[in-house]
Amino acid sequence: MNILKLYRLRYQLIRQIFFIINAKIKLFYKIFFKKDKDTQKLINNGYIHLKSIIPLEFINYLENKYQKFDPKEQEVVCQRDLENKDLEKIFFYFNQNQIMDIVKDYLGKKIYSYQNVYHYLTETKSSVSSWQPHHDCKSNRLKAYIWISNNSSKTHPLYYLKKTNLTLKLWMDQNDSRFPKIDKKMDEIFGKPGDVIIFDTHGIHSNFKTGTEPRKTVITTFENIGIFSRINPFKKKGKDILKFHNGIYLN
Ligand SMILES: [Fe+2]
Numbered sequence: 001m002n003i004l005k006l007y008r009l010r011y012q013l014i015r016q017i018f019f020i021i022n023a024k025i026k027l028f029y030k031i032f033f034k035k036d037k038d039t040q041k042l043i044n045n046g047y048i049h050l051k052s053i054i055p056l057e058f059i060n061y062l063e064n065k066y067q068k069f070d071p072k073e074q075e076v077v078c079q080r081d082l083e084n085k086d087l088e089k090i091f092f093y094f095n096q097n098q099i100m101d102i103v104k105d106y107l108g109k110k111i112y113s114y115q116n117v118y119h120y121l122t123e124t125k126s127s128v129s130s131w132q133p134h135h136d137c138k139s140n141r142l143k144a145y146i147w148i149s150n151n152s153s154k155t156h157p158l159y160y161l162k163k164t165n166l167t168l169k170l171w172m173d174q175n176d177s178r179f180p181k182i183d184k185k186m187d188e189i190f191g192k193p194g195d196v197i198i199f200d201t202h203g204i205h206s207n208f209k210t211g212t213e214p215r216k217t218v219i220t221t222f223e224n225i226g227i228f229s230r231i232n233p234f235k236k237k238g239k240d241i242l243k244f245h246n247g248i249y250l251n
Pocket of ligand 1 (some may be wrong): 134136202205
């Protein structure tokens with residue numbers, strides 16, 4: 001890593017350092033006062049698995065409404081944007097179960113939510129692109145997976161390399177964020193219908209897709225907005241991101 005590269009990546013680096021220091025202080029405070037166990041776990045490991053959050057009737061409703069995909073499809077992922085009224089209902093359950101509190105506690109008070117989709121993994125195998133251990137090149141942001149389908153021995157889990165959410169990473173482009181030869185053991189996380197798994201996409205996640213059982217989830221994405229964030233609403237890049245995603249602001 002030369003000096004010029006470091007200079008070019010200075011904002012990326014500063015943002016991460018700030019987030020890490022802030023998260024560690026928060027963690028210390030929460031451990032000391034014995035509060036917010038789930039946020040503690042999220043800061044510590046980079047992910048949390050919350051069980052039986054979404055009622056099964058609503059899970060069935062989502063599956064019946066959005067599941068129109070062919071398991072033999074060549075693409076690994078098929079997805080459809082959620083309708084607003086369904087997203088509102090999901091956020092209602094998230095609020096009811098303090099998930100929004102956890103998201104804000106971890107990322108900050110001003111949150112933008114986007115890429116909220118019904119997400120289907122087909123039978124297709126893959127070991128390229130997102131189907132390698134990687135981080136998302138977006139600094140710290142959260143994804144929540146609502147598990148819809150039952151698992152079998154061939155279901156592709158969510159892979160996560162614990163504690164990599166608070167490590168410094170530098171990247172110029174996507175190639176710098178892929179780690180196909182990782183030798184560390186990643187956690188394999190399987191949900192049950194109605195479970196919610198939340199993880200920081202700055203941590204190393206995903207892996208070769210060898211499982212062929214189709215997997216159904218709903219995925220929602222949360223990111224902080226602010227003058228020090230990747231999404232700075234006062235800068236052109238931030239404005240472009242907001243325009244591109246056309247998401248919603250959470251207060
Ligand atoms: Fe990813």
